[in-house]
Amino acid sequence: MRTWSFYLAIAGSAAACSLPRDADGTLDRARHGVLRVGVTDHPPWDSVGGGRVGGVEPRMIDDLARRIDARPLFRSGSESELLEALERHELDIVAAGLHHDTPWDGRVALTRPYHTDTLTGKKYVLATPAGENAWLVQVEHFLLERERESTSRVNAP
């Protein structure tokens, strides 16, 4: 019994520090710096045209970047190009109107869904590099808060 209370003690003290950490330090690098964002042209989620980036997901990422005091640097491309770049850790987040059941799951880390289509039942997610768990947790905290704000707004009298 002593052994696993020992493990719990480690887990407890570890939780107190800022864990989990990134394997590659993505969050530390992006904070107060540049957030490298991949974006496809996929309205209404994402739109790229005339040197302007717009849509639901880029607006969300703007908010997220503000939260960690980072400047988003957008790069456009096809879904495959961007996700491959994400796999190589050349991007920090990809906005491509991805569904939660994308076959890319496992090669990149998918976030919790930020929107569920009531008609098709498809859940929409963002993608971060696999193994960057501090960054993933940061993004998911942001999405969770956003979710809570919107439900409280709907439920407000």
Next chain:
Amino acid sequence: MNIGRRFEFPPRQRKQRQRAARLSWLSLVLLLSTALAVYMTLGQSEAMKTAWIEDLLALIPPIVLLAALRLENRAPSPRYPYGYFGAVSIAFLVTSALLLLVGVWLLGDSLSKLLGHERPPIGLMTLFGHPIWSGWAMIAALAYCVAIGILLGRLKKPVADELNDKALAADAEMNKAGWTSEGAAILGILLIAFGQWWGDALAAAFISLNIVRDGWTNLRQVVGDLMDESPSKMGSPRMDDLPKRVRDAAERLPWVAKAAVRLREQGRVIAGEVFVVPRTEENLVARIHDASEILGEVDWRIHSLVVMPVSELEPGTIPRPVRRTSDEGRSTDRGAVN
């Protein structure tokens, strides 16, 4: 002589058998609860996936054991005149082969993740409305598994020793392998928490090695059983000196000039033949009847002993039972001949 009799366990062992059955049911319930706990926190961790599969595999031995406890109490039937002990061995053969196969597959899987630098993404989950990192939930589930594994292993070991039950001993051994694996998975997830992505796949590789080892030891044991191996000691490949003890007991009978014995294990019990060269044929049938009763008392595990009178014993017809002094080396004397 009653040939189709069922095996009667001594009262002490009968009590332990009831305990073994209760422990198996307890195992099933507790292991199902741990499998559920791990499943709910599964996520993308390779170590968690492997620990979960090991948890599910750990359900098999108690099921086989419960079936065995039922079957060995069955009286031999016209179709199966030697009884039902073999069914248990077959079940064990299948499950240990499966264990070995799954272990090798999981080992390959985790090694390929390690070599392919695949990093486990572990994000947030909400527990009772509070967002927490899934890794902490995984560690909590695994800690529960470790506690259950230690408990079950400790409960089973004394019962297995008392019953000389290799299946139960193997089951207890598997519980032990299980909780060490889950401990490894905890370490793996802690390493992920510290940004060391390789911890996960490495822990998974360690767990799959445990599964492979389980499969291998069980397979070796059951193949021995099916090959009618001479009784071996609990938890070791060393042969029991029981054949020698039975032979000595037979040769102590005043009317026996010489005796040879061969024994095999049938699950928990032992069967075999005793060949005796009588000094005189006077009153032989009654003497043989008595001899089979007396020799059956040498060890409680002896179930059916056939005593066969022969005119002479050619040297080398039956391998001589191993002598105590020479059975230290494992297999050198396995095929020893007179």
